[in-house]
């Protein structure tokens with residue numbers, strides 16, 4: 001893939017039907033649960049996202065050293081999976097993955113009886129996993145304000161523990177819909193998990209084989225909402241999205257209602273139409289952190305002021321997303337500042353007319369969040385290949401609705 005691409009849209013008018021990639025979050029849970037069930041389940045519409053293709057390959061691999069690349073779910077879910085299935089593995093990832101914390105999960109697994117050592121820096125991958133001797137402990141306290149992926153990883157293995165598991169969540173529960181997604185997927189494969197107050201209880205149970213069809217990805221849909229908001233005229237159908245979804249990022253429909261996009265649910269997915277938008281909004285991203293970049297880039301381009309909370313986890317994702325956003329909105333004459341602790345304000349400016357070039361920081365969402373700006377002015381997107389993590393066909397799909405793309409080596 002080339003070093004950069006120049007993106008423009010000659011008419012600013014969008015019509016089309018888009019088959020979105022499937023949700024990597026749903027797919028990766030289904031893959032882990034199916035593997036833990038030890039039975040043959042039928043999983044349909046598995047995502048073409050690299051994060052899912054990678055997990056599929058790694059679950060088949062006999063290698064001792066396993067590379068989770070830049071996939072957070074793969075790293076966290078496999079850590080618990082290898083522990084409970086008693087496999088000897090060294091689990092590593094990209095340089096960035098080795099800066100993403102994992103201590104909370106490792107300590108919880110150790111309390112349950114897993115032998116896990118840090119190969120490098122304490123608290124971070126790579127990890128050496130070397131066996132599991134049940135400790136008999138069933139009540140664990142786990143911090144829930146850093147990443148929900150630790151909790152999802154523990155929940156999926158919990159029914160295999162001889163005494164089950166009571167997880168007491170401490171602190172704010174970030175990314176809560178992802179925990180609910182895990183429970184829903186477990187339920188689909190015959191295992192119940194009770195979530196009352198801040199405690200999740202899973203009794204010893206057996207997963208049952210099931211057929212599961214992965215829904216389209218609502219996080220991927222968010223970039224199409226942005227395009228509709230910025231287009232002069234638009235009518236876009238996104239296939240395979242459902243009103244009743246396991247994904248918390250379906251919240252994009254409500255957010256974008258305020259930012260100029262009307263969602264009509266149809267039998268085949270959603271139809272997006274333009275409407276008027278608000279000039280100043282406040283949003284809490286605690287439940288949907290992956291939508292923050294979409295909204296920030298859109299509001300900077302559209303001239304909407306937005307006050308935001310719930311951005312804490314953005315600092316430890318594929319890049320420090322707050323810092324990356326702060327730098328990149330500057331070229332649109334916007335600013336992103338922490339106005340009081342935990343509260344960020346995006347103050348839009350007048351969009352400059354030339355030389356819009358966005359860096360992507362090895363983060364798929366930086367590329368996809370800023371691409372829609374090309375409906376207003378031509379933009380350069382650097383390292384566009386990053387989209388492969390969740391939406392490998394993103395650029396091809398843009399060409400289908402009339403974007404011009406010029407690749408530069």
Ligand SMILES: O=C(O)C1=C[C@@H](OP(=O)(O)O)[C@@H](O)[C@H](O)C1
Pocket residue numbers: 024025026072073146147148149152174175178289290313
């Ligand atoms: O469980 C999941 O599938 C995910 C949980 C979220 O991470 P955190 O729980 O770390 O916020 C989200 O940002 C990530 O893209 C996918």
Ligand SMILES: C=C(OP(=O)(O)O)C(=O)O
Pocket residue numbers: 070071072073074290317318365390
């Ligand atoms: C944060 C993300 O993924 P992960 O944490 O699974 O690497 C993401 O896809 O935006």
